Amino acid sequence: MRIAVVGGGISGLVAAYRLRQALGGGVELVLVEARERVGGILRTVEIAGEPVDLGAEAFVGRRREIPELMRELGIEEQLVHPAGRRPLVWSGGVGHRLPERTLMGIPAGAESVSGLVDAETVARIADEPNRPLEWKPGGDMSVGELVADRFGEQVVRRSVDPLLGGVYAGRADSIGVRAALPTLAAALDTGAASLTQAVARALPPPSDTPVFGGIRDGYGVLLEALRTAADVKVETATTATRLTRTATGWHLDPVGAVDAVILATPAPATATLLREISPAAADLVAGIELASSAVVALALPRDAPLPDNSGILVATDEPLRAKAFTLSSRKWPHLAARDVALVRASFGRFGNDTPLGWSDSDLVTAAVEDLTTVTGIEITPLTAVVQRWPNGLPQYAPGHTTRIAELRSATSDLPALALAGSYLNGVGVPACAASGTAAARRILEHLT
Template identity: 65%
Template sequence: MTSVAVVGAGISGLVAAYRLRQALGPAATITLVEAAERIGGKLRTVPLADGVIDIGAEAFVGRRPEVPALLAELGIADQLVHPAGLRPLVWAGGALHPLPTETLMGIPSGRAAVEGLVDDATLARIDAEPATPLRWDRASDIDVGSLVAERFGEQVVRRSVDPLLGGVYSGLSSSIGVRAALPTLAAALDSGASSLTEAVRLALPPPLAGPVFGGIRDGYAVLLDALLAAADPVLELGMTVRSIERIGTSWQLEPLGSFDGVVLALPAQTIGRLLAVVAPAAASAAAAIPLASSALVALALPAGADLPQHSGVLVATGESLRAKAFTFSSRKWPHLAERGVALVRASFGRYGDSVADTGDADLIAAATEDLATVTGVSVTPTDAVVQHWSGGLPQYLPGHLDRVDEIESGLADLAGLEVAGAFLRGVGVPACISAGSAAAARLLAAVH
C-alpha cells in the first residue's frame, strides 16, 4: 500500500493519518482531505484576552489513557494539565445546588445522591424503587430518560440526568439509548439486577486515584499540530470529496484520484451519502444517526469578576435560561487562572432545538445575562468569541449499537475502505483517538 487517503481532518482522521504514517513509512503518500479551511474538526483553539482558549472540547476523561499516551508519543507530554478539583453546581428550580455525587451520568444510586436537588415526593420514590418490579428487555434498548423517569421520576431526569448527558452529547436523555451511552448499566440490567438502584450501584466505576479530567495547557491545537507534523500528509484543505468508487483493487475519490486505501473520518450522515453506491446497507445505517447542533461563547471578564469557587454550572432542563451550561475556566484550570482575567465558557443548544442558530451578538448577550442570573456577576465582557457547531455531535438513539454493527458489517467485504469518528462507539476525544487508531489498523490488516 503506497497511497492512502484520509477524508476528514478532525481528531479521528489526524490520528488515522499518523498511525498510517507510522506503519507505512516515509515513502508512502498519505493524502489528508478536509472540506473546511482548517484542521481539527470539532476541536478548535482560538485567541482570547491575550491568550488562547478551546472553544470545542476542553477536557478529556482521566480514566481513559488515549490522550496522555498520545501526548507522550508525540513528545509533548509537558502539555498535560489537570483541573483544580473544584466541583460544578446545578441550576434547578431557580437556584444553585451541588452537583450530585454517587451517580452514573446523573442517575442516583440512592436518595443521598440527590437530596436537596429534588422534592420529597421524588426522594420517597427513589426509596421505594428497589421494591418496585422492574421490566427490562435484554433483547432491546430504551432511552435513558424513559427508564429513569419510570423508576425515579421526571425531576431526576430534568435536574440530574439531562444536565450531564447534555454536556456530553448536546442532547437530552430522551434522545440517548442506554446500551450505547451507559454500557455498564445495560450490562448490570442484563445480568439480572432487580432494580435500577442496584444496577447503578453495580455499574458505578471504582473511584479514580488521580484527577477525573485532563486538559492541554495551550489548547487542543497543540495536539492537532503535532499529529499533522508527524503524519506528514499531502494536505488538501477546502476540498470536498464528491463520490467514492471501487475500480479493481483501488478506490477512486472524486476529484482526487485513485488510492490503495481510504479512511472516511466524517460525520455519519456525510459518510451515508458517500457510501450510498458502494455500501448501501452501511450508508443507510449511517444516515440514520442524527446530529445535534450547538454553540459556544467564550467570555473574558474583568479580573475582579467574583465567580463562584466552583468549576461551573450545569443547567437543568425546563429552566428559563437559554444557556445549558457554564464553565468557569479560570476557576477550573490553574494554568488559566495565572492569566489574571476571568474566563467563562457558555454552552448553548440541545438536540431538537434551534438555540445554536442564534446570531453571535444575541448569544453573547444571552451568555452575559444568564451568567448574571446564576452567579450574580453582572459585568460587561472585555472580549468574547462565538463558535457555532452545526451538526456537532451524533445522537446515540436507542438501537445505536445495532446501527454501528450494520455500518461495520456493510464494509466488511470492502477491503481498503474504513470509517472512523464520534458516531461509532464514543463521542469524547479519547474515543475518537481510539476510533482513528482502530481504522488505521483495520486498513493495514485488510490490504497486507
C-alpha cells in the same frame, strides 16, 4: 502506495499518524478536509493574547488514549488536570451542588439528589428497589424513559439532562442506555433487581486518577503535532464527493486513484460517500441524527467574583437559554494564572437548536444575562467570541449499538476501506482517537 483519509478531525489525524508510523515514508498520505482548517470540532483561538479552546476543552482522564498519544508526540509536558472543584446544578432558581454517587446523573440512592428534587421524588427513589423492574436483556430504551419510570421526571430534568447535554448536546429522551451507559446496560442484563442496584454496580471503582485531563495551550497543540508527525498532504476546503471501486483500489473524487481510504467524516458525509458502493451501509449511517450547539467564550476582569465551582449546569426545566457554563478560570489552575477570568457559555440541544439562529450579538447578550442570573453578579465582558457547531454531535439513540454492528457487517467486505469518527463508539476525544487507530489498523491488516 497512496492512501486517502477523508476528514481532518482528531479521528482522521490520528488515523493518518498511525499509518505513517507503520508504513514509513514509502506511502503517500492525502488528507481531505471540507473545512478551511483541520481539527473538526476541536478549535483553539487566542483570547486576550492567549490560547483558549472553543470546542472540547477536556478529556476523560481515566482513558489512556490522549495522555499516551501526547507522550508519543513529545508534548506530554502540556498535560494538565482540573483543580478539583465541583460544578453546580441550576434548578428552581438556585444553584445546587452536583449530586455525588451518580452515573451520568442517575443516582445510586435517594440521598444523592436530596435537595435537588422534591420530597415526593426522594421517597420514590428510596422505594424503587421494592418495585418490579422490567428490562429485557440485550434490549434498549432511552435513558429518559428508564429513569423517569423508576425515579421520576425531576431526576431526568435536573440531574441527568444537564450531564447528557454536556456530552451529546442532547437530552435523556434522545440517548439510548446501551450506547451511552454500557456498564449500566451490562448490570441490567446480568440481573440487577432494580435501577438503584444496577447503578451501584455500574459506578466506577474509587480511583486517585483525575477524572479529566486537558492540554495547557489547547487542543491546537495536539492537532499540529499530529499533522507534523503524520507528514500528510492536507487539502483543506476540499469536499470529497464520490467514492467508487476500481480494479486495484478506489477512486475518490476529487483526489483520484488511491489504494486505500479511511472515511473519518461526520455521519451525513459518510453516508454520501457510501451510497454508491454500499447502499445498506449508507442507509444505516444516514439514520444517525445530529445535534447543533454554540459556545460563547467570555473574558472578564480577573477579579470578577465568580463562584468557587468548576461550572454551572442548567436543568432542562429551567427558563434560561444557556444550557451550561464552564467557569474555566476556576476549573483549570493554568487558566486561573492569566490576566483575565475566562467563562464558556454553551447553547443548543438536540431538538432545540433555536439559539444557533440568533446573531452573535444576541448569543453574547443571552450568555451575559444568564450568567448574571446564575452567579448573582454584574457581568461586563472584556471580550466575547462566538463559535457555532452545526450538526456537531451525533445522537446515540436507542438501538445505536445494533446500528453500528450492522454497519460494521455491511462494510466488512469492502477491501481497504475503514470508518472512523464520533458516531461509532463514543463522542469524546479519546474515543475518536481510538476510532482513528482502529481504522488505521484495519487498513494495515488489508495491506499486509
